[in-house]
Amino acid sequence: xxxxxxxxxxxxxxxxxxxxxxxxxxxxxxxxxxxxxxxxxxxxxxxxxxxxxxxxxxxxxxxxxxxxxxxxxxxxxxxxxxxxxxxxxxxxxxxxxxxxxxxxxxxxxxxxxxxxxxxxxxxxxxxxxxxxxxxxxxxxxxxxxxxxxxxxxxxxxxxxxxxxxxxxxxxxxxxxxxxxxxxxxxxxxxxxxxxxxxxxxxxxxxxxxxxxxxxxxxxxxxxxxxxxxxxxxxxxxxxxxxxxxxxxxxxxxxxxxxxxxxxxxxxxxxxxxxxxxxxxxxxxxxxxxxxxxxxxxxxxxxxxxxxxxxxxxxxxxxxxxxxxxxxx
Amino acid sequence: xxxxxxxxxxxxxxxxxxxxxxxxxxxxxxxxxxxxxxxxxxxxxxxxxxxxxxxxxxxxxxxxxxxxxxxxxxxxxxxxxxxxxxxxxxxxxxxxxxxxxxxxxxxxxxxxxxxxxxxxxxxxxxxxxxxxxxxxxxxxxxxxxxxxxxxxxxxxxxxxxxxxxxxxxxxxxxxxxxxxxxxxxxxxxxxxxxxxxxxxxxxxxxxxxxxxxxxxxxxxxxxxxxxxxxxxxxxxxxxxxxxxxxxxxxxxxxxxxxxxxxxxxxxxxxxxxxxxxxxxxxxxxxxxxxxxx
Numbered sequence: 001x002x003x004x005x006x007x008x009x010x011x012x013x014x015x016x017x018x019x020x021x022x023x024x025x026x027x028x029x030x031x032x033x034x035x036x037x038x039x040x041x042x043x044x045x046x047x048x049x050x051x052x053x054x055x056x057x058x059x060x061x062x063x064x065x066x067x068x069x070x071x072x073x074x075x076x077x078x079x080x081x082x083x084x085x086x087x088x089x090x091x092x093x094x095x096x097x098x099x100x101x102x103x104x105x106x107x108x109x110x111x112x113x114x115x116x117x118x119x120x121x122x123x124x125x126x127x128x129x130x131x132x133x134x135x136x137x138x139x140x141x142x143x144x145x146x147x148x149x150x151x152x153x154x155x156x157x158x159x160x161x162x163x164x165x166x167x168x169x170x171x172x173x174x175x176x177x178x179x180x181x182x183x184x185x186x187x188x189x190x191x192x193x194x195x196x197x198x199x200x201x202x203x204x205x206x207x208x209x210x211x212x213x214x215x216x217x218x219x220x221x222x223x224x225x226x227x228x229x230x231x232x233x234x235x236x237x238x239x240x241x242x243x244x245x246x247x248x249x250x251x252x253x254x255x256x257x258x259x260x261x262x263x264x265x266x267x268x269x270x271x272x273x274x275x276x277x278x279x280x281x282x283x284x285x286x287x288x289x290x291x292x293x294x295x296x297x298x299x300x301x302x303x304x305x306x307x308x309x310x311x312x313x314x315x316x317x318x319x320x321x322x323x324x325x326x327x328x
Numbered sequence: 329x330x331x332x333x334x335x336x337x338x339x340x341x342x343x344x345x346x347x348x349x350x351x352x353x354x355x356x357x358x359x360x361x362x363x364x365x366x367x368x369x370x371x372x373x374x375x376x377x378x379x380x381x382x383x384x385x386x387x388x389x390x391x392x393x394x395x396x397x398x399x400x401x402x403x404x405x406x407x408x409x410x411x412x413x414x415x416x417x418x419x420x421x422x423x424x425x426x427x428x429x430x431x432x433x434x435x436x437x438x439x440x441x442x443x444x445x446x447x448x449x450x451x452x453x454x455x456x457x458x459x460x461x462x463x464x465x466x467x468x469x470x471x472x473x474x475x476x477x478x479x480x481x482x483x484x485x486x487x488x489x490x491x492x493x494x495x496x497x498x499x500x501x502x503x504x505x506x507x508x509x510x511x512x513x514x515x516x517x518x519x520x521x522x523x524x525x526x527x528x529x530x531x532x533x534x535x536x537x538x539x540x541x542x543x544x545x546x547x548x549x550x551x552x553x554x555x556x557x558x559x560x561x562x563x564x565x566x567x568x569x570x571x572x573x574x575x576x577x578x579x580x581x582x583x584x585x586x587x588x589x590x591x592x593x594x595x596x597x598x599x600x601x602x603x604x605x606x607x608x609x610x611x612x613x614x615x616x617x618x619x620x621x
Contacts, residue, residue, distance in 0.1 A: 057425055104608055107607075108611055111428065111558070111566070112611060114428060115562060115603060116603065119599075119603055122597070129593075245551060249432055252429070293436060293443075294436070294437055294440035296433075296436050297435070301433035301434060301437065304418060304426055304430040305418065305430070
């Protein structure tokens with residue numbers, strides 16, 4: 001009983017801290033970083049659902065992110081749709097593109113799937129660059145309206161400052177993580193992991209692998225699309241770079257360094273790398289080099305060589321070794 | 329109309345031969361070591377920078393040929409070092425996905441390190457033939473492009489001779505066919521790995537010089553050759569050297585024709601469209617072996 005109370009106290013404490021952050025930290029720049037980290041948490045967590053749980057290597061994740069961002073931005077700019085509805089529309093269209101990309105994944109794996117997904121994202125990026133009448137080409141869309149103010153019990157809450165956008169992103173991150181937690185612990189999530197370990201064995205015990213793969217691609221793309229829409233209305237501009245391979249590699253690096261196949265890994269990875277790379281900005285003034293992205297590559301290689309389960313796995317190992325020593 | 333068509337075929341053959349040179353390195357490394365190296369195009373980038381450096385000293389055709397050799401040596405050594413430090417420890421330890429991740433890390437690292445060392449501004453490798461053109465009757469081309477084609481073909485022939493006529497080459501082929509049998513025959517497999525990686529990356533370096541001479545040289549130029557090389561080796565069957573040469577020409581010609589008759593803006597999409605369609609029909613590529621064998 002006391003264990004349950006302790007658990008709930010812990011959760012309440014975390015919620016209070018998360019809610020208090022914008023009041024405690026008045027620095028706009030740090031809040032901006034937290035918002036970006038939040039958007040990346042949605043991206044890394046959804047990518048992790050494909051790679052970490054289902055074992056499907058998707059190197060086109062930025063395409064879903066871009067589809068969500070462009071959809072929501074265009075609906076707001078051309079049709080005056082409220083960004084609140086735009087988030088869902090962006091997510092839905094991204095989910096549809098995820099479904100389309102899921103179709104080739106039914107027969108492909110490993111490098112073949114990796115190249116197909118890259119090709120999908122590259123083609124969409126070319127469309128975003130060249131369909132100038134719709135997307136304004138390489139310049140990108142700008143002047144995207146921010147989230148409109150909502151009236152709540154006589155209070156007017158507007159979303160033009162980082163302070164309030166933080167809560168929107170926080171809510172989105174919490175909902176995403178809650179859904180992913182439910183998914184990964186359900187029958188569906190367990191089947192995905194069985195699929196990752198041995199597809200033929202999973203099929204032979206009756207799992208309809210095709211349906212599972214299509215569903216997981218669609219679900220993962222939905223969340224990435226939501227992240228894209230959040231980004232579009234927060235930043236106010238979207239360019240074809242959103243769909244680039246670099247963006248996918250950022251998502252991949254954060255997830256893998258954090259810890260693949262765990263729920264906390266992508267969260268830790270997105271937070272650590274966002275703040276680490278900003279911390280290095282000060283180092284950059286010293287050495288006159290922009291070493292932030294090089295650090296990403298370096299960390300990714302080190303992770304693969306020495307701590308394959310990422311930061312989360314490293315901490316789990318340390319914790320286990322301390323516990324076993326205590327028992328002796 | 330007809331001359332435009334033949335002209336584009338010729339352009340496609342030239343570009344295709346360059347894709348081929350870069351791709352055979354990638355396919356050799358995959359065939360022998362089962363490594364999908366997403367950093368492959370960055371070896372080409374390093375090779376192009378070697379040529380930029382050398383052509384400042386010797387801006388003649390002699391310097392250009394020398395830079396082919398220098399790029400092969402420098403990039404080959406870089407390849408051997410990265411193989412030793414990054415890929416060797418990962419081999420046989422994890423799945424092919426882990427090696428892909430590590431190679432993506434290497435891709436990000438090399439791209440950004442070169443941004444530090446060479447700055448982001450694009451550079452040109454000066455044309456050693458000063459823009460001289462040659463009329464072949466049905467089509468015309470620059471001497472430079474013809475040089476790229478000829479030396480690519482020289483590289484193909486030398487590699488074929490090496491793989492089929494020398495003891496080391498046969499050892500490489502044997503290792504790619506059956507690793508265990510190769511070990512039992514007394515082949516030092518680690519030496520073969522280092523050699524394959526060195527030769528494979530050296531070819532990427534040479535291809536990078538061609539690529540950089542025809543286009544521009546900049547730190548992020550490696551991404552395109554990597555993707556093109558993957559398209560080529562999937563077309564030709566992964567691990568198949570002759571298939572990669574063939575696949576390179578197919579891709580080059582398809583892109584040249586697609587760029588002329590469909591849309592220049594979507595020229596780079598042609599390869600991806602082909603590969604998506606091919607993989608939907610044949611999941612192991614046009615000439616790929618099935619997984620069972």
